[in-house]
Amino acid sequence: MSADEHITQRNSSVSGNDTKGSTEYQTGGIHDFKTQPNESCSFTTLKSNTDEEAAIPLMVGDVHLAEAQELWSTVRDKAVKLRMDRSGLGSQPPMTVHQMFMATVQKFGEYPALRVKKDRTWVTLTYNEYYQHSRAAAKSFMKLGLERFHSVGILGFNSPEWFIADVGCILAGGLSTGIYTTNSPEACQYVADDCKANVLVVENNKQLTKILQVRDQLSYLKAIVQYKGELEQKLANVYTWAEFMKLGENVPDAKLDALINSQSANECCTLIYTSGTTGSPKGVMLSHDNITWTASAAGHMIKLKMAEEEVVSYLPLSHVAAQINDMWISMRIAGVTSFAEPDALKGSLGNTLREVRPTRFLGVPRVWEKMQEAMKAVGKNSSVMKRIISDWAKVIGLQASYNTMNGVSSAPWGFTLANILVFNNVRKALGLDRCRACYTGAAPITKDTLEYFMSLYIPIFELYGMSESTGPHTMSWAEGHRIMSCGKVLNGCKTKIDKPDADGNGEICFWGRHVFMGYLNMPEKTENALDADAWLHSGDLGKHDKDDFLFITGRIKELIITAGGENVPPIPIENALKEKVSIISNVMLVGDKKKFLSMLVTLKCNADDNGDPTDDLTPQVVEFCQQCGVVASKVSEVINKKEPAIYKAIQEGIDHVNAKATSNVQRVQKWTILPQDFSISGGELGPTMKLKRPVVNKMYQEEINKFYSE
Incomplete structure (x- = not known):
């Protein structure tokens, strides 16, 4: 598609800026700036489409883009055209991650950037320190042999080291790649091999052990870095964080600067791997411009204030939501990121929120x-x-x-x-x-x-x-x-x-x-x-x-298509039951290619120290049972006795949902209580607690078959 062609909109309705204002930005292509792509540009204040002044200023620097022929790429070192608009936020000049970082450092270098609790005391890194640590990490990655457009995989809970490794990788010309801490050794191997990881940065011995199990099968791996604690045994090419940060001390600044300056905003710098519920995980390629522009646009949209924002980082940084919110938007607006404890989702998050505010x-x-x-x-x-x-x-x-x-x-x-x-x-x-x-x-x-x-x-x-x-x-x-x-x-x-x-x-x-x-x-x-x-x-x-x-x-893939050919979206039905029956934790509707709909139901239960669901009902469910005249404190007790009052309460909730169904086909006819709640460790939930329907279908195929065999 040429730069001035319009977007086809057949059989569709469009919301957003006028597509006629769109253009693709490339070296030597059509653009709306008064300068050529490699000339220096000065910009003042970012304006929205309504021309309102924003709190987030534009950058001052060079617009540098690599040659590109297409809007997409599946090759790690191939640049893409950018989807530029002729005015408004979509016309904001492209910039690299380093340019965004430097702009913040130059103006807010002495402001706090990262805060973490060590020995019950909050320790702070300023933006100057954050930047210098990132440069030091970049030099060490270069020393370890990180190749251009190869990856550094990061496997661990949120921390300053996670951020520094991620940014350092990008400055060194690599592709930063988060790996979910819940991944099995085999899943870690797949991601590390697919992204051509030259270095893996792991949190502790638990994560290191996973990598060591598959190390011999990682053909691109040159080194491993453990960023918390001492190594339990000394191994070749395995470093502590302190050792790693010293490795690149003799790498000249000019060498790193040359590598940084060779980077273009329309080149890949980050990989986000999908959870792979329907096949192998996919490596989502994000460019510098994807990250820097989105950070700017999101901050502008919700009117964030420069150097006045603070967030708590606790959601998995391997997931794009946490990465954009905690890392990139904060960097763009000179915000502070405070790190929660590793057991945040097991109970300590509340304490961190009260301390950080x-x-x-x-x-x-x-x-x-x-x-x-x-x-x-x-x-x-x-x-x-x-x-x-x-x-x-x-x-x-x-x-x-x-x-x-x-x-x-x-x-x-x-x-x-x-x-x-x-x-x-x-x-x-x-x-x-x-x-x-x-x-x-x-x-x-x-x-x-x-x-x-x-x-x-x-x-x-x-x-x-x-x-x-x-x-x-x-x-x-x-x-x-x-x-x-x-x-x-x-x-x-x-x-x-x-x-x-x-x-x-x-x-x-x-x-x-x-x-x-x-x-x-x-x-x-x-x-x-x-x-x-x-x-x-x-x-x-x-x-x-x-x-x-x-x-x-x-969701199209989640639509249940009944034997009669009717499409049923499951989420509204599931949410309606959860709202009606307070003791229910998770629900999954089933019935694809079947004559009627059924449900898998779990009860709310306590989690153990590892965050795994136990057999113990939560206090609220125990109280609910008592109000119904039932003496039960465990999920197994409710199921084994098939407590009439509890089953009646759930059936009444389903009857209420069925009464509001738009057709008879959308009514739930059978259901069962599962012996254990869904969890991340169990595989039923993704890292952000999103239901993995294909996994649940496979795990509970026997229970599902019973619905339709009786």
């Missing part, structure tokens, strides 16, 4: 659900008077939240008092008293959870995107959100609803500079994801309302 917080739905459960448990143990005041305040809080969402300026009567007595205290107890915005993403969240926090005057803003869109594609913010909507398209990007039905539902497609380069070494899968006009097909179903808010209505 972040200005924004991103939680996957399960994190918000756990907070909700814990707060309800505390509420039940409060005095009668406190419960009366809390219930009164929640009614006011919910109304106030809806007023704010709908643009109604007036607050309900009693709001000020409710804020003083309840809301301020809740925010402080959660560590969210400085938090200007709370977000959720990576998986569907229930209306019940959203309204619970709205009743405490803590609106949770939904985000939507994927690894292939460098994280966010749509975002919600204080002045632009609707409950159960994932917001509006990122400024400078576009959404196409492909082949919409009578209700406006169709496949959600993306266009913009956040769209990935392609899947590493997978041309066929790349062609399946990007159509002939380079729109990214998400595989998700959705529609826009009259105000252009996007609502996700299902």
Whole structure:
């Protein structure tokens, strides 16, 4: 497609900036800047399409792009054209990760960048120190023989070393690659081999042991670095973090600078591997521009303030959401990233939040659900008077939240008092008293959870995107959100609803500079994801309302197609049951190619020290049982005795959901309680708690077969 061709929009509806303003930016190609791509450009203030002044300034530096012929690539060292717009955010000059980092360091070098707790004391790295550590790591990677466009794999929990290894790899001309800590040795081997990892950076002996099991099968591997603790045994080409950081001391600055200056914004610098639930994991190739532009656009969209933001890093950095939120947006706006403890999701996150008091917080739905459960448990143990005041305040809080969402300026009567007595205290107890915005993403969240926090005057803003869109594609913010909507398209990007039905539902497609380069070494899968006009097909179903808010209505691959040929989106049915029956933890609808629908159900249970589900019911479920006249404290007791009261409660919930079904085919006819809850370690959930349906189908095939054999 030539630079001035327009985007085909047959059988679709488009939301976002006018596609007629789009152009592809390449060396020697058509562009809208007054300078040639390799000339120096000075820029002042970033403007949105409404020409409002933003808090995030543009960079000052060179626009340098490598020669490119296509908008996509599956080869690690092949550059791509950029999806440039003629005006607005989409026309922002491209820059490399180093250019973005340097701009922040030059202006905010003495400001705090990374904070981590060591021996009960918070230790801080400034941006100057962060940059110097990253350069030192880059030199050490060069010394270890990191080849251009080969990878450094990072396997461990979030830490300053994780960031420094990632950025250092990029500065040294490599492809930074996160590897999930839950991966088996075989899964680690696949990723390390596919990305041609020359160096693997691991957290501790546990992760090192995994790599040592497959080390002989990693043909590109030259060295391993352990960034926490001492080595339990000295091995060839295995280094502690301290040893690693000294390796490159004699590498000349000029040599590193030459390597940095050779990099172009339209070249790959990062790989994000998908979880591989439907086959081998795919390496999502992200360019410098993917990262730097998305960080700028997202920060502008939600009106982040330079050098005033702080986040807590605890979600897996191998996942694009955490990486963009914790690393790149923070770097772009000179924000502070404070690291949680490794057991954050096992209970310590609350303590970290109360200590750090972040200005924004991103939680996957399960994190918000756990907070909700814990707060309800505390509420039940409060005095009668406190419960009366809390219930009164929640009614006011919910109304106030809806007023704010709908643009109604007036607050309900009693709001000020409710804020003083309840809301301020809740925010402080959660560590969210400085938090200007709370977000959720990576998986569907229930209306019940959203309204619970709205009743405490803590609106949770939904985000939507994927690894292939460098994280966010749509975002919600204080002045632009609707409950159960994932917001509006990122400024400078576009959404196409492909082949919409009578209700406006169709496949959600993306266009913009956040769209990935392609899947590493997978041309066929790349062609399946990007159509002939380079729109990214998400595989998700959705529609826009009259105000252009996007609502996700299902996922094409998750659609259950019954024996009668009717399409059934499972998530709305699953969420409806979870909202109706509070003791249910997870639900999965089944019935593909079957005559009727069935359900797999799990009960809420406690987790052990490793975060694995136990047989012990949560206190809330035990209390529910007692209220039903049932003496049970374990999941197995409920199942073995097939406790009538508990089974009746679940059946009544299913009956309620069935009563609202749009057709008889969408009614659930059979169900069973599974003996164990879903978990990451068990394989049923991904790193962000997203349900892995193919895995669950395979694991519980026997139970599913029973539904249809009786």
